[in-house]
Amino acid sequence: MDVSELVTRLGLIVIGGEKGLDREITGGYTSDLLSDVMGHARSGSVWITLQTHKNVMAIASLKELSAIVLVKGYQPEADMLVQSNIEGIPVLGTEEEAFEISGKIYKHLNG
Amino acid sequence: MSSEKMHFEYRVEGGNFSEAGYPSSQVKKTLKQLNVEGNVIKRTVVALYEAEVNIVAHAYRGVIAVDIDTEKIIITLTDEGPGIADIKKAMEIGYSTATPEVREMGFGAGMGLSNMNTNADKLSITSEVGTGTIVEIMNYFHK
Numbered sequence: 611m612d613v614s615e616l617v618t619r620l621g622l623i624v625i626g627g628e629k630g631l632d633r634e635i636t637g638g639y640t641s642d643l644l645s646d647v648m649g650h651a652r653s654g655s656v657w658i659t660l661q662t663h664k665n666v667m668a669i670a671s672l673k674e675l676s677a678i679v680l681v682k683g684y685q686p687e688a689d690m691l692v693q694s695n696i697e698g699i700p701v702l703g704t705e706e707e708a709f710e711i712s713g714k715i716y717k718h719l720n721g
Numbered sequence: 722m723s724s725e726k727m728h729f730e731y732r733v734e735g736g737n738f739s740e741a742g743y744p745s746s747q748v749k750k751t752l753k754q755l756n757v758e759g760n761v762i763k764r765t766v767v768a769l770y771e772a773e774v775n776i777v778a779h780a781y782r783g784v785i786a787v788d789i790d791t792e793k794i795i796i797t798l799t800d801e802g803p804g805i806a807d808i809k810k811a812m813e814i815g816y817s818t819a820t821p822e823v824r825e826m827g828f829g830a831g832m833g834l835s836n837m838n839t840n841a842d843k844l845s846i847t848s849e850v851g852t853g854t855i856v857e858i859m860n861y862f863h864k
């Protein structure tokens with residue numbers, strides 16, 4: 611499944627990084643601890659978090675993650691959004707909490 | 722390219738989180754250009770990023786020296802900072818002296834040194850309290 615398909619299926623909002631909507635999603639990782647993601651997320655994963663600063667994009671790029679999903683209506687800080695567009699790694703938004711959206715993403719990836 | 726040795730240096734400023742990750746991304750690019758195996762690149766990038774962020778989060782300033790030859794990459798991070806009194810304790814997952822502001826950003830889980838340890842073929846840390854810390858990461862390109 612690519613990012614745009616996930617967006618459609620779950621009604622996510624594309625906040626930035628549109629040119630990366632064709633990136634392939636092979637898994638997911640839910641965490642707000644950056645070193646946890648750095649150490650344990652697999653490349654191709656979508657990262658579900660409430661962190662909204664530029665370092666999120668640095669990690670997403672270094673780890674070759676497919677997209678970021680910001681939960682509970684959180685908005686990226688301006689420099690995170692700029693970096694998302696530069697890297698072409700989509701930042702997606704949802705009003706849902708991490709538990710709910712993670713469960714739905716899991717289901718779509720494994721269903 | 723194959724017989725060449727490469728050397729790069731980057732400066733890191735304590736507290737400047739917005740630039741964190743730049744040296745790691747440059748090293749990643751270089752290793753890709755050199756056709757280093759993907760898993761080695763991934764490991765190196767994780768170890769370097771954590772070491773880099775530790776200077777930003779815990780020290781005043783530092784220099785990252787990167788040396789690449791045909792067999793390996795050696796990254797030496799030398800910082801001026803408070804140093805680490807008990808390196809063994811600092812290596813434990815969950816141990817962190819990060820400030821509340823740094824923790825709010827999602828740093829300060831106390832996992833960075835552990836990540837460095839699992840992603841470096843050789844990791845050496847020496848530190849002097851009140852002066853600074855030297856971290857050396859070595860990864861081989863072929864096992």
Ligand SMILES: Nc1ncnc2c1ncn2[C@@H]1O[C@H](COP(=O)(O)OP(=O)(O)OP(=O)(O)O)[C@@H](O)[C@H]1O
Binds near residue numbers: 644771778800829835
């Ligand atoms: N370069 C450094 N200078 C001074 N202290 C350091 C340095 N690197 C690590 N430390 C000390 O070791 C502790 C553990 O480091 P580690 O990277 O494992 O966790 P952290 O940086 O606190 O959190 P995380 O890396 O999970 O975001 C730090 O909290 C700090 O006290």
Ligand SMILES: [Mg+2]
Binds near residue numbers: 645778829832833
């Ligand atoms: Mg750290």
